[in-house]
Amino acid sequence: MLSFYLIPLDIEMSHQPSILPLVEQWEAFVKAKAGTTVDDFAKWILLKEKPESIPTKNTTPFYDPLLQEAQLQGDYPAIPTSQGLAIHIVIRLFKAIRFYFKPTLQKHGFKSLEEFLFLATLSWKNNISKKTLCRTNMTDIPTGIDIIKRLIQQGLVGEQENPEDKREKLLLATDLGKQKLFQLFSDPEGSADVMADMNTEERLIFMRMIDRLNNFHTKVYHQQIDDR
Template sequence: MKSFKLVHQLLNLVEEFEDENDGKELCLTDFSGFLINHLAQSNSVTASDVRFGKNEDDSQQLAFQIDNSIGRLFIYMSRYAKSYIKKTLDGTALQSPEDFTCLAILLTHDSLSKSDLINRNIQEKTSGTEVIRRLLQAGLVSQFDDENDKRSKRVSITEQGKQLLYRVFDDMNDVGKMVAGNLSFSEKLNLQYLLQKLDNFHYKLHEDKAILEKDDIRFHAKML
């Protein structure tokens, strides 16, 4: 029985729950509340990862601490999404997911300064500049002087860029469905709410340039 360990853990928890309630007859709703509270008091959760082997139990315990698990799963999901997007963009003038998101951001603005566009696309200056260079070379965006800042350049999407983007949108809908996977509609709503909450938190740090080095991460982590 593959789930024997889980059943054993549940039986132990049920026994602990009964002891707390002096033998009172209990229901699933009560036990659910107890279980959530039990997990909330621990920084780690019992989980599994098909990528991990059986060695270094202490390291695996560290990896499965709740915050580490969330971070690891975000990395996995990012890689899945990028893989799907790159396959979808194959055969177009867009070479990366960043090319697509950069063009999509420009679609909703008359124009943006290069630095503002790079910032909104959540990129480093070097990689963001390279994305804009590719889009300019492909004729998908145009560049012109900023009237208010002669040192700055602004970019806007071209008609060719709009046409390409609208062709790609249909395929990107399929990517969105793949990324959301087998979640129910209510699970998708809950996930969207949680991801938006996280994005609001991280985008504020990004806009404020609050994370410039490792010590900044440690400082903000201690504030949470």
């Protein structure tokens, strides 16, 4: 019975591809000085075997006017990696969100998106220190303190002594602050759909992906802040 199972195994093993051609290709890649990474090696192989499979300077799968214009000007190599492109897109999305909501924020008396975010945080996380509020919003302490001062001056945020440490003040959203948030949330002009024309399935996938990124980078941020 054992020989019955060994025969197919021997046949299958005899058809295993050799890695020698790949090693030879790698040696040629190194001699050609075509790059230093595995990604460079993969692109070099594809270009060598199927030149048409490598996107040319005049083609891009991204529908971004800035990138298309950059291609026309010959500046597209300024964003040569998916990492750089991801950073570029995230920054543009943040700017788009700020653009959408700026008129509504100004209408309700907020000078910046950060002011709104600080007050919104206190609406569900009362009695926290200034440092904690800044860290929660990933804002450096000096900038965060200025934002908190403006909110206090407007009567949107109040202070009270920390019962566990008399030297420290704890922050809370005042009734006026909560009322202002309610007015903003109820404003139909402030309800831009940042997920655009995504369907339900796409929205769920998108939310899972950005939540994963947010959790990862929030953890890294707090670890690095603690080390400083």
